[in-house]
Amino acid sequence: MPITKTIEEINARIRAGSAVVLTAEEVARMGETASPAEIAARVDVVTTATFGPMCSSGAFINFGHTTPGLRMEEITLNDVPVYGGVAAVDGYIGATSVRPGDPEYGGGHVIEDLAAGRPLRLRARGRGTDCYPGREVDTWITKDTVNEIFLFNPRNAYQNYGVAVNSSARTLHTYMGTLLGRLGNASYATSGELSPLLNDPDLRTIGLGTRIFLCGAEGYVAWPGTQFHTSRERNEHGVPVLPGATLAVVGDLKEMSTEYLRAAVFEKYGVSLFVGIGIPIPVLDEDLARRVSIRNEQIETTVFDYGTPGHDALGRTNYARLRAGELELDGRRIPCSAQSSLSRARRIAEELGRRIRAGAFTLSAPVMAFPTGTSLRRCPDPAAAPAAAPLGGAK
Amino acid sequence: MRLRSILDFPLVTADEPVVYVLVKRFDLIVNILRAQILPDRGGELLVDLEGPDSALEEGLAYLRGLGVGISPVSRTVTHDADRCVACGGCVSLCPGKALAMGEPDWLLRFDPDRCVACGLCAKACPTRSFRTLW
Ligand code: SF4
Ligand code: SF4
Numbered sequence: 218m219p220i221t222k223t224i225e226e227i228n229a230r231i232r233a234g235s236a237v238v239l240t241a242e243e244v245a246r247m248g249e250t251a252s253p254a255e256i257a258a259r260v261d262v263v264t265t266a267t268f269g270p271m272c273s274s275g276a277f278i279n280f281g282h283t284t285p286g287l288r289m290e291e292i293t294l295n296d297v298p299v300y301g302g303v304a305a306v307d308g309y310i311g312a313t314s315v316r317p318g319d320p321e322y323g324g325g326h327v328i329e330d331l332a333a334g335r336p337l338r339l340r341a342r343g344r345g346t347d348c349y350p351g352r353e354v355d356t357w358i359t360k361d362t363v364n365e366i367f368l369f370n371p372r373n374a375y376q377n378y379g380v381a382v383n384s385s386a387r388t389l390h391t392y393m394g395t396l397l398g399r400l401g402n403a404s405y406a407t408s409g410e411l412s413p414l415l416n417d418p419d420l421r422t423i424g425l426g427t428r429i430f431l432c433g434a435e436g437y438v439a440w441p442g443t444q445f446h447t448s449r450e451r452n453e454h455g456v457p458v459l460p461g462a463t464l465a466v467v468g469d470l471k472e473m474s475t476e477y478l479r480a481a482v483f484e485k486y487g488v489s490l491f492v493g494i495g496i497p498i499p500v501l502d503e504d505l506a507r508r509v510s511i512r513n514e515q516i517e518t519t520v521f522d523y524g525t526p527g528h529d530a531l532g533r534t535n536y537a538r539l540r541a542g543e544l545e546l547d548g549r550r551i552p553c554s555a556q557s558s559l560s561r562a563r564r565i566a567e568e569l570g571r572r573i574r575a576g577a578f579t580l581s582a583p584v585m586a587f588p589t590g591t592s593l594r595r596c597p598d599p600a601a602a603p604a605a606a607p608l609g610g611a612k
Numbered sequence: 613m614r615l616r617s618i619l620d621f622p623l624v625t626a627d628e629p630v631v632y633v634l635v636k637r638f639d640l641i642v643n644i645l646r647a648q649i650l651p652d653r654g655g656e657l658l659v660d661l662e663g664p665d666s667a668l669e670e671g672l673a674y675l676r677g678l679g680v681g682i683s684p685v686s687r688t689v690t691h692d693a694d695r696c697v698a699c700g701g702c703v704s705l706c707p708g709k710a711l712a713m714g715e716p717d718w719l720l721r722f723d724p725d726r727c728v729a730c731g732l733c734a735k736a737c738p739t740r741s742f743r744t745l746w
Contacts, residue, residue, distance in 0.1 A: 270699075484735045542714070551704075559698070
């Protein structure tokens with residue numbers, strides 16, 4: 218009889234303190250000798266994690282009302298622009314927003330400072346309305362003075378990502394870090410066999426409402442992430458060899474820790490945010506047991522040349538080779554390193570495992586599965602764009 | 613012993629054949645890793661100086677006598693392990709192979725003796741964990 222378990226059964230074991238929880242790296246080692254059937258019989262939950270710069274991140278904040286009332290339209294926190302085109306005292310601070318004239322401080326820092334409990338200067342202006350006569354406020358806030366502040370990241374936890382190199386003659390400064398010219402180095406970006414969506418590549422257990430570890434707090438998967446692409450070419454181990462699915466995630470910033478959330482500055486590119494995510498995967502059957510025991514050498518990714526206008530694909534490699542620190546390209550050995558922290562990802566996978574074993578974190582079944590067969594569209598070329606709407610639209 | 617240092621030359625030393633004197637008079641091995649002249653500020657030389665302790669001391673005294681600033685590289689580039697998130701972004705850039713990462717802990721290891729004080733890591737580090745003294 219093949220083994221099958223339900224999430225309820227696994228949760229009952231977690232509550233009884235008898236669930237067997239391993240990290241995705243531990244189960245990958247186990248998979249070198251044990252069969253999927255044995256793994257399904259012995260392991261209940263596998264913890265996966267990633268800690269990397271994720272530009273598509275930000276936080277909604279409700280500042281609380283002022284006296285007299287003010288509809289905040291132009292808002293800054295420590296001089297970093299906050300989006301104010303929502304209700305009176307709501308705003309959204311995106312990770313890549315920057316302080317004008319100061320590329321070293323931006324939204325990522327605002328979010329880190331808020332999580333750390335530091336005070337930030339809030340300045341806001343509105344035009345003054347009958348119901349909100351105020352026009353201006355200049356004050357200080359912390360995460361404890363605001364009503365709500367929650368991270369809402371439209372695209373995190375990319376399922377695989379390309380390796381970046383640069384064949385041009387000059388050094389390039391990119392979101393993949395500094396790329397030395399003439400293929401001087403290579404940069405990659407996922408935690409490989411520990412990475413969440415590479416351990417459940419068909420998203421059988423991850424969907425709307427999946428409870429996750431988000432920067433130290435309990436968070437949730439809120440929606441398929443932007444640029445959600447489930448039609449990428451897959452290798453014989455069933456994982457996409459190009460950036461695939463993504464997740465939109467949400468969680469209470471008041472509960473987060475700067476150990477798992479950190480501002481990032483990329484030279485001549487801008488500000489971003491290191492986000493730490495952990496996702497528990499229930500080992501429901503042999504198929505999932507096989508998926509979670511995937512190893513670095515089985516996970517391939519594509520090398521892209523950022524030195525060409527179209528970021529030409531140059532070939533394929535796998536995470537075992539990337540981890541060894543050298544990439545072979547046309548017979549050349551190129552030193553490579555990551556942009557995402559394996560040591561932090563391991564810490565997250567272990568911390569999530571501890572919480573599950575302690576009965577403090579149970580698993581949730583997705584309330585909606587994510588779509589399959591999706592791909593990406595490009596922004597319309599002006600010549601091919603649909604005609605402007607006759608009423609109200611762009612002129 | 614060997615000392616990797618940044619030597620800061622005031623403009624007035626331009627006529628002094630410093631490297632020649634270090635080799636000839638103090639019998640030191642001088643390996644120039646980088647040289648640059650900064651307008652209005654004199655020159656800067658990144659060197660390895662090698663020789664018996666006593667000769668090295670005398671050579672350094674000679675340099676100080678000329679008004680040359682001497683900063684050992686191990687003190688010009690410092691890494692703050694508390695800020696570092698061990699992302700790895702700096703590792704593959706390092707021309708001196710002074711930065712490394714790997715099992716068992718994948719934390720950043722910085723070997724100041726191999727550093728050539730190029731500053732690439734400081735510019736590339738997204739958490740600004742390197743400090744440079746220039
Ligand atoms: S780039 Fe900065 S944060 Fe990343 S490993 Fe190097 S020193 Fe640490
Ligand atoms: S300053 Fe240059 S040589 Fe020294 S550690 Fe940084 S990158 Fe390496």
